[in-house]
Amino acid sequence: MKKKIFAVTVAMAMATMMLSGCGSSSQSKASEAVPSEAPASEAASTEAAAPDAGEATGETLIVGTNAAFPPFEYVGDDGQPDGFDVALIKAIGEKIGANVEVQDMEFDSLVSSIGNKIDMAIAGMTVTEERKNMVDFSEPYYEAVQSVIIPKDAAISSAEDLKGAAIGTQLGTTGNFLAEDIEGASVSTYNKGVDAVNDLINGRVDCVIIDKNPAEVFGAQFADKLTVLPGSQFDFEVENYAIALPKGNTELADKVNAALADLKADGTYDKLVSEYIDGATEK
Amino acid sequence: MTITERFNAAFVAGDRYKLYISGLGITLEIALFAAILGVVIGTILALMKLSTKEDGKPTVFYYIATVYVDIIRGTPSVLQLLIMWFIVMASSNNGILVASLSFGLNSAAYVSEIVRGGILAVDKGQMEAGRSLGLSKAQTMQYIVLPQAMKNVIPPLGNEFITLIKETAIVGYVSLADLTRVANQVASRTYDAFMPLIGAAVIYFVVIKILTLILGNIERRMRKSDNR
Numbered sequence A: 001m002k003k004k005i006f007a008v009t010v011a012m013a014m015a016t017m018m019l020s021g022c023g024s025s026s027q028s029k030a031s032e033a034v035p036s037e038a039p040a041s042e043a044a045s046t047e048a049a050a051p052d053a054g055e056a057t058g059e060t061l062i063v064g065t066n067a068a069f070p071p072f073e074y075v076g077d078d079g080q081p082d083g084f085d086v087a088l089i090k091a092i093g094e095k096i097g098a099n100v101e102v103q104d105m106e107f108d109s110l111v112s113s114i115g116n117k118i119d120m121a122i123a124g125m126t127v128t129e130e131r132k133n134m135v136d137f138s139e140p141y142y143e144a145v146q147s148v149i150i151p152k153d154a155a156i157s158s159a160e161d162l163k164g165a166a167i168g169t170q171l172g173t174t175g176n177f178l179a180e181d182i183e184g185a186s187v188s189t190y191n192k193g194v195d196a197v198n199d200l201i202n203g204r205v206d207c208v209i210i211d212k213n214p215a216e217v218f219g220a221q222f223a224d225k226l227t228v229l230p231g232s233q234f235d236f237e238v239e240n241y242a243i244a245l246p247k248g249n250t251e252l253a254d255k256v257n258a259a260l261a262d263l264k265a266d267g268t269y270d271k272l273v274s275e276y277i278d279g280a281t282e283k
Numbered sequence B: 001m002t003i004t005e006r007f008n009a010a011f012v013a014g015d016r017y018k019l020y021i022s023g024l025g026i027t028l029e030i031a032l033f034a035a036i037l038g039v040v041i042g043t044i045l046a047l048m049k050l051s052t053k054e055d056g057k058p059t060v061f062y063y064i065a066t067v068y069v070d071i072i073r074g075t076p077s078v079l080q081l082l083i084m085w086f087i088v089m090a091s092s093n094n095g096i097l098v099a100s101l102s103f104g105l106n107s108a109a110y111v112s113e114i115v116r117g118g119i120l121a122v123d124k125g126q127m128e129a130g131r132s133l134g135l136s137k138a139q140t141m142q143y144i145v146l147p148q149a150m151k152n153v154i155p156p157l158g159n160e161f162i163t164l165i166k167e168t169a170i171v172g173y174v175s176l177a178d179l180t181r182v183a184n185q186v187a188s189r190t191y192d193a194f195m196p197l198i199g200a201a202v203i204y205f206v207v208i209k210i211l212t213l214i215l216g217n218i219e220r221r222m223r224k225s226d227n228r
Helices: A002-048 A084-095 A107-113 A127-135 A174-180 A191-199 A212-221 A249-264 A268-283 B003-050 B060-073 B077-088 B097-120 B125-132 B137-174 B179-190 B194-227
Strands: A060-065 A071-073 A097-102 A144-149 A168-169 A188-191 A209-210 A226-229 A238-241
Touching: A002 A071, A060 A107, A060 A212, A060 A226, A084 A097, A084 A268, A107 A127, A107 A188, A107 B137, A107 B179, A144 A191, A144 A212, A144 B003, A168 A191, A174 A188, A174 A209, A174 A226, A188 A191, A188 B060, A188 B077, A191 A212, A191 A226, A209 A212, A212 A226, A249 A268, B003 B060, B003 B097, B003 B137, B003 B179, B060 B194, B077 B097, B077 B137, B125 B137, B137 B179, B137 B194
Parallel strands: A060 A097, A168 A188, A168 A209
Antiparallel strands: A144 A209, A144 A226, A144 A238
16 A cells, blocks of 8 residues: 555656756746757857858847658758758858757657747748647748659549549648548658658558648659649649748847848849759759 | 647647547557567567477577577667658558558567567476477477466566657658657648647557556466465
8 A cells, every 4th residue: 555655646747847848948938948959059159269151249030841742841951951941040040140059850740849948940831720829930931732642653633633542741741731631631741751652652642732842842752653633723822932930030030021121132042942952853 | 738738738728638538549540450460470589599409409490580680680770761652552542541551570589589588588498398308399399388488478468568659750751640750740731749749649648557567466366376
């Protein structure tokens, strides 16, 4: 009996610790992440005098992304996240005088991590009403639409054909939500778009619904096996990509929006588009 | 959002609780098939590992089983699953089958060590006694050694099954909607990870607690004959 009482007490104590731990971390939010990073980055700038990091004010922005969404983000040859979004957020960081640290994570945990583990997220993320409940968005920086990837000889050409189909998607993406609303469709969710595409090639799913640009990259890679159909053929709506920001942090949002407008005005934005996005689908 | 609203969003809205039930079903289905496969193949592997020639040297079966166990134990199970899914059985449409096979072949390696240990724990004199009474090696194994080994093997085998249930949580990697994956899906829909993840953890815990009680009961029954 004594043992039992002891066990229950320990269990309760642990539960209380867990709950209180959660509470405090969600309250302190980004304020916690910034100061803890600051000493490290200061030390780095005094010691090594980083060559091209600019005169960082000591502020470090931790930006979450999901580096499995070419050409917007992917893991580059050096093992670091690279791509249009990564280049864009680094340019924005330079404009607002902050160090940008890009962190690769699962797409479906990005939104819930903003404000506690990361300061913002750039991941080809579409502005949706549901997401707006949890985070604020910057001005849109890119317009996209979902595409449908099918095997070369498949008879899928309209919204009607998608009903009852086996559809592969990436977990937590707009393509995932869109597929779930299709009548009778059985939806498989993958951590990465390329896994869905592999299963399409293996014949486990009938089609893959994913954003236009990654779809074209995958389509180009497996040009002998797959065809990419435009979303307009299926009456998919046009979506806007934006940077997800902590809810209510208008100061940061204003800075990011101003930097974004600057980059569009001075031609940097167009340069990045032609370098990363147009370049990716040509090869 | 209040706790009640978060609870509703995670479990009630859009009949989401049904997702958890079907997720748990897939988890248990894979674990059960894998456990059966694991016990059958694992026992065979254990006997292969114990097989000796007339002169007491290990047979070729010993080496085959040893290499198999080494490979399985030396690679992460999530990699084995991905290899099974994307390479070995790439043409199979039956996801549960592929996952069960992958986990079953994995579990077999561990079960073989459990069974081998159980057989070795039976006193050597039992085999000698059987042999001196005129039974063949196989007969002694079947009628005298294995039944006694069974009793040694049940507790660690139950432990292996419990490990297996939890290990199946990685099938989300290959798009199977098990309990963990379902929790992730709901979290990605509601943007609130707390309720789905804690909920899934509680479900795992309850299922495994029930299983522990059942296994304890079986163990106790098997020990009944010990008390004379």
